[in-house]
Amino acid sequence: MDAMELPQGHVGLLETDAARRLLGSKELARVAYTAADGTPRVFPMLFHWTGDEVVLSTFAGARKITALRARPDVAITIDVAGAPPQALLIRGRAEVTDVAGIVPEYRLAQYRYGTPEQAAAALASVSHPGTRMARIAVRPTWVGLLDFTTRLPGGTTAAEFARRGRA
Template sequence: MNDRLRQGDLRLIEHEVAARLLASKELARMAYVASDGTPRVFPMMFHWNGEEVVMATFGGAAKIAALRARPDVALTIDAPGPPPEVLLIRGPAEVVEVDGIVHEYRLAHHRYFGEEQGEQVVAAVDRPGVTMARIAVRPTWAGVLDFSSRMPGPLRHLES
């Protein structure tokens, strides 16, 4: 089934490893190019809405301008295993500034910390005048590695 899809095929988002990682409490690591032209990787909580990986940052963060200037990003969501499980996503980041708390920021906190503690964390930063940026990545490329049914390129010869 989707264990035979080629890396890059968007149908890999439906792979059982991808579904598990998108529902997990693992952080997404977003790679992007900073305003000074150097690469950055930033770990972030995320919310998967079925079409986009949504992250949030507070207004004024340097990554906002960098993502607007160079929106192409790469994400990894991975669990160490053994065996390790990895979801790789590429796509453009759409950045929208929001007055107040980004809805998906609240949803992510509830998933990561539970309803009560998640709401306490959000309430602590939800103050008059707070601004955030909603960062949504709609996948244009997806890859899955689980080291049992989907091996990285050089190890594919080990697959049956």
């Protein structure tokens, strides 16, 4: 699929090679939400892409659970800081579900981000009777993609972007 054919905001951008790479990467998702006191927060989190939802997990009692239930609108960035930088920008509403035990996507994320040994150790350290987690699922309603080669900020061409800031 040619990313240049789709405007910023089109959920079809999730089907591009760049988006698929970022969704399958070991980069953290940076999740922006509004805290209970009304101020903005950004929190880096492991994530799992199901093909329909970005799924994040946290342990019961985390303050973000209450905040997300009260104000479910979120923005997520998954990005690479290398040259050229790449960023997948997602907006949607968080649906929070309480889970007894380990969220299945948390388990999958642990294995994607670490070695099998690291994942098994991390899961063993939290998997015990009484463990409670929250599954935070975000179905994208708006998607942006910047790869700084074919898709640039402001929808400019590479030549226009190179001239920015010059008199």
